[in-house]
Amino acid sequence: MGKKKESNFEESLNRLQEISELLENEEVGLEESIKLYEEGIKLAKFCYTTLKDAELRVTELKKQLEENIKQ
Amino acid sequence: MKEQILSVSQITGLIKQTLEENFYEVSVIGEISNFKAHISGHWYFTLKDSNAAINCTMWRGVNNYVFFTPQDGMKVIVNGKISVYPPRGSYQIDVRSMQPAGVGELQAAFDKLKQKLAAEGLFDEKFKKPIPKYPMKIGIVTAIGSAAFQDLQSIASRRFPLAELVIASCKVQGEGAALDIANSIKLLNQQNDIDLIIVGRGGGSLEDLWAFNEEIVARAIFESKIPIISAVGHEIDFTISDFVADLRAPTPSAAMELATPNKEELFGFISEFSYHFEGKIIEIISNYRGQVNLALSSYGFRLPQDFVRNRAQFLDNLLYRFQNVFVSKLSALKNHLALLESKIQTFNVDKILQRGFIIVKQNEKFITKKKYFNPAESFLMKFYDGELKINGQEKRK
Incomplete structure (x- = not known):
């Protein structure tokens, strides 16, 4: 569940980047621009709150497989 | 005394005893050759x-x-005892400890391994994997209790708390460290969701950092499918790991800075989107409005408008002309009418005069009744064929 949210963040941020580049490009039509902007604002909100509320998680990997690797 | 005859085993036993008793603790300096690490671990x-x-x-x-x-x-300098292996009749040093004959030896070993791995292509740029921009799971290969790990944690927490650190703790110095590091890298590679691995430790002596100069670590880094940042010791310390890794960081802290995007910059980007693009979208809309206006005022769009205007003007002209014609016609008719009227009047009076009547005028007025006539004044008598002026009676008195 958490993983999904995380990759969503990356995808959202990438999409936001993409949208900002598309909007900078004058060739995008009016309707398209407005659609992109609306999508972008949603993504920006999502990214902002996700990042704002984030807390670093630390997991220690148990070396249960270590023996397998050694052989 | 009869010459003693010994069996092979007996003489070997004696030699073994002599050697092992007399060379129980020796230190020997020499150069290693034919080194073999057997699969058994010996x-x-x-x-x-x-x-x-x-x-x-x-x-x-x-x-x-x-x-x-x-x-x-x-x-190297080895320390140990001489032992004899009877089945082969050979003697050897049973080594208990070993150290390099000098720091120069380590440097030489470093250079040699570096050359060898370089020749194999392990440092080639073409094998360097790109470092992901937003690593969500960062594998850490270091000692979990170390200051280096503390640094990694605090920097990740400050810059990109969205990430998860997955630590595969290992020894980073001393015996077995190299194998431990290599295994930790492999262990992280067995997870399926690690985006990036940071391998490293804090500063120390050349001996302390040596594990990161070992071939087994170099190969584990090279074989890793996950991109690896190597961060060993301080800025000035270069290890074999640094050369094989996809990216070298001068310190563990620097590695985490290279690995993670800055939260503040991300916030900056996000709010820039919100602010900048609000203006941008307004600009786009007004651009389109401008284009619409431009299109409306273009020649093509003006044509129908002009057509209408031209027709309107034509119509106005026509009406104007009609009006003019009408007005002039009307006044001509009026004139004609007046003329006819006066003619009619004139015609009536003339007829009466022709029949012998006269009109009397006094002081420019027609005298239509007797009481208006003043005998003292002169008057005009209008006949059909002319007027006759008659002086008043006073003058004749």
């Missing part, structure tokens, strides 16, 4: 100088305490 090698050579063994368990992996040509 080491076999020859120690030699220009005139002599001696076989050596170092058993598994004991050799764990050697912080470096011996290489052929390396000058």
